[in-house]
Amino acid sequence: xxxxxxxxxxxxxxxxxxxxxxxxxxxxxxxxxxxxxxxxxxxxxxxxxxxxxxxxxxxxxxxxxxxxxxxxxxxxxxxxxxxxxxxxxxxxxxxxxxxxxxxxxxxxxxxxxxxxxxxxxxxxxxxxxxxxxxxxxxxxxxxxxxxxxxxxxxxxxxxxxxxxxxxx
Amino acid sequence: xxxxxxxxxxxxxxxxxxxxxxxxxxxxxxxxxxxxxxxxxxxxxxxxxxxxxxxxxxxxxxxxxxxxxxxxxxxxxxxxxxxxxxxxxxxxxxxxxxxxxxxxxxxxxxxxxxxxxxxxxxxxxxxxxxxxxxxxxxxxxxxxxxxxxxxxxxxxxxxxxxxxxxxxxxxxxxxxxxxxxxxxxxxxxxxxxxxxxxxxxxxxxxxxxxxxxxxxxxxxxxxxxxxxxxxxxxxxxxxxxxxxxxxxxxxxxxxxxxxxxxxxxxxxxxxxxxxx
Numbered sequence: 045x046x047x048x049x050x051x052x053x054x055x056x057x058x059x060x061x062x063x064x065x066x067x068x069x070x071x072x073x074x075x076x077x078x079x080x081x082x083x084x085x086x087x088x089x090x091x092x093x094x095x096x097x098x099x100x101x102x103x104x105x106x107x108x109x110x111x112x113x114x115x116x117x118x119x120x121x122x123x124x125x126x127x128x129x130x131x132x133x134x135x136x137x138x139x140x141x142x143x144x145x146x147x148x149x150x151x152x153x154x155x156x157x158x159x160x161x162x163x164x165x166x167x168x169x170x171x172x173x174x175x176x177x178x179x180x181x182x183x184x185x186x187x188x189x190x191x192x193x194x195x196x197x198x199x200x201x202x203x204x205x206x207x208x209x210x211x212x
Numbered sequence: 213x214x215x216x217x218x219x220x221x222x223x224x225x226x227x228x229x230x231x232x233x234x235x236x237x238x239x240x241x242x243x244x245x246x247x248x249x250x251x252x253x254x255x256x257x258x259x260x261x262x263x264x265x266x267x268x269x270x271x272x273x274x275x276x277x278x279x280x281x282x283x284x285x286x287x288x289x290x291x292x293x294x295x296x297x298x299x300x301x302x303x304x305x306x307x308x309x310x311x312x313x314x315x316x317x318x319x320x321x322x323x324x325x326x327x328x329x330x331x332x333x334x335x336x337x338x339x340x341x342x343x344x345x346x347x348x349x350x351x352x353x354x355x356x357x358x359x360x361x362x363x364x365x366x367x368x369x370x371x372x373x374x375x376x377x378x379x380x381x382x383x384x385x386x387x388x389x390x391x392x393x394x395x396x397x398x399x400x401x402x403x404x405x406x407x408x409x410x411x412x413x414x415x416x417x418x419x420x421x422x423x424x425x426x427x428x429x430x431x432x433x434x435x436x437x438x439x440x441x442x443x444x445x446x447x448x449x450x451x452x453x454x455x456x457x458x459x460x461x462x463x464x465x466x467x468x469x470x471x472x473x474x475x476x477x478x479x480x481x482x483x484x485x486x487x488x
Contacts, residue, residue: 070461073329073399093225101232120236127229176240178331183377186331186398 055083059106066111073186074193080107080118081125081169082202085162088147093130100126121173125165132161150207162206166199167191278464285354316431317470319344321351323463324368328401333373333460335359339468340367350429350469356436356458357381358466360429369468375401375460382424383436383454385415391424394436394454401460404437409450415439421454428471 062079071077084100091099104119111118133148136157150158170191174181181187321343325336339345341364351358351371359371359379372379375396383394383406390413392406406421419439425432437456445451 070328073401076329092221094228097225097228097232101236104236114240116236116239120233120240123229123232123236127225130225176236183398 055103058083059103062107063110066107074190075197076190076194077201078166078169078194078198079202079205080104080122081165081198082162082205084122084125084129085165085202086147086206087129089133089142089145093127096126096129097123117173117176120176121169124172125169128165128168132164136161148206150203158203158206162199162203163195166195166202170194170198274462274464277462282465288354315471317472319468319470321345321369321466321468323466326460326463327373328375328460331377331398333375334362335371335373335463335466337361337369337371337466337468338367340365340369342366344470345369345468346470348429349471350427350431351466352430352434352469353458353463353466356434356456357423357430358458358460358463361468373460374404374458381430382426383421384424385409385413385439386420386422386435387416388414388419390415391426392452394421397453402456402458403440404454404456406439406452406454407445407449409442409452411444411447411449413450415442415450415452417441421452429469431469 100122104122107118108115321337321339327333349361359373362370362372377398380395384391392409423430423434437454440455441453
């Protein structure tokens with residue numbers, strides 16, 4: 045099987061799992077497990093910001109169609125992740141490493157930088173998602189735990205996936 | 213030159229980012245559940261078909277619980293009917309009973325999509341304008357208020373859930389008749405706040421609160437929940453925490469409440485507003 049085809053199948057699987065999680069797994073009002081930003085973060089280095097944003101928009105829109113029904117929520121939040129991806133990569137990786145490897149790799153980055161690379165986009169995703177849902181971050185007592193718990197749990201799962209991504 | 217190119221690329225990226233975010237906002241504002249259900253009819257049909265299938269699967273696995281709930285409700289209604297029959301046989305003549313028109317009509321519906329983990333939650337029902345559903349009709353179950361119909365398609369309708377931080381209903385404490393505003397707290401699906409309860413009013417923990425019937429959307433006297441705690445607000449009123457009877461995470465059968473006098477009621481309210 046062609047390796048790219050395998051990765052496309054993996055991406056589709058992640059989208060389907062995301063839809064199943066959103067539709068049928070109601071963990072708590074504070075916890076939403078989000079996997080789709082991970083798809084953006086593992087894209088090869090050759091994907092520039094604009095193409096990544098367009099791809100993020102399409103992935104987010106497909107999740108919106110099959111879950112919340114409010115088109116634009118996941119799409120908008122995911123585009124924000126795509127927007128900062130290249131900037132974050134340039135901030136934590138040197139050019140030689142980016143030229144030598146095809147896509148972000150936790151082994152090359154190291155755990156500290158990997159945590160930063162996963163954590164910040166996830167935090168941004170949940171902040172933008174909350175803003176698009178409510179047009180405000182208030183009441184903070186509810187939105188703040190939601191954002192933080194979502195970031196920690198979803199980011200943690202993504203970090204585990206990121207660690208094993210090369211085996212796929 | 214290289215620097216200029218990278219600045220140019222960054223600017224274009226920013227512009228595309230703003231454009232796509234703008235498009236997302238546009239989609240949300242035009243297509244958001246709270247805004248316009250009628251848009252994107254094609255996608256809605258696809259969504260509805262998928263949700264119907266998903267809901268059928270979910271329903272299959274919760275059949276036992278649903279049956280038990282229906283059985284309990286049936287027993288409760290039979291007992292209540294028995295009581296009223298006995299009372300009517302003693303005190304009310306048949307001609308009076310036959311001449312009585314119920315204030316509300318009920319349309320049974322099935323929940324095909326229900327969200328509970330957002331600040332503004334919505335519910336999609338499998339009944340629409342073809343079945344007589346109209347905007348502003350109330351949606352209830354025997355365990356409480358579910359929400360009100362926001363907009364209606366031919367075969368489906370969109371309900372603003374009670375689990376929307378902007379949705380309020382007027383409720384009264386059954387024992388004392390004191391009324392206040394009931395609003396979802398936003399953090400737990402089973403908890404709401406009954407606010408603006410005057411400081412002099414009497415209530416106890418465990419008291420039941422019911423719908424007031426002031427709005428003409430919901431019938432009077434539907435049990436909503438019980439008081440679990442109270443908190444004084446500035447020494448002038450109480451905020452009561454209410455544990456709701458309704459289990460929003462397990463909604464399946466609901467009743468859409470049709471009040472034929474609702475339009476007249478709304479006209480009166482509008483007239484009253486214009487007087488001010």
